[in-house]
Amino acid sequence: MTRRRPRDEGSVAAELAVAVPAVLVVLLLGVSALGAAARQVSLQDAAADAARLLGRGESASAATAAVTRAVDGARVSTGIRDDLACVTAHADVQVGRLISIPVQASSCALAGGL
Structure with missing residues (x-):
């Protein structure tokens, strides 16, 4: 008497249905x-x-405009500390519609330099 193995029909489709969303x-x-x-x-x-x-020696508004031209939606704060002119910029990166990741960058330059 020969036994028949149960067939694995549909297992590939089920595995694919799980794998595709994970890969996406x-x-x-x-x-x-x-x-x-x-x-x-x-x-x-x-x-x-x-x-x-x-x-x-440019104005703070000129510095802010330079950042907002380069990066849409950026927020800028400026300041002079000792002999340094410093700028801090913040922006958000959207991941889909639900997740927002904040990014920040800071830079200083010698005040009065050419």
Whole structure:
């Protein structure tokens, strides 16, 4: 007498139904991490440019405008400490519609420099 094995019909579909959403979530997180890193680099560059503007004697509004032109939605604070002109910029990175990750960059330049 020969025994028949139960067939595994449908197991591949079930495994695929579990794996595809997990892969999509990992891809979304990876793309979001790259976007956050790119925004951080842009924010750091903009803060450095704004600090140099302040150091050359430009107004705080000119420095703020330089940052907001480079990074949409950035918030900027400026100040002079001793002989340094410093800028701190904040922005948020959206991951989907629910998650917001704050990023920050600071830079200082010698005040009165050319």
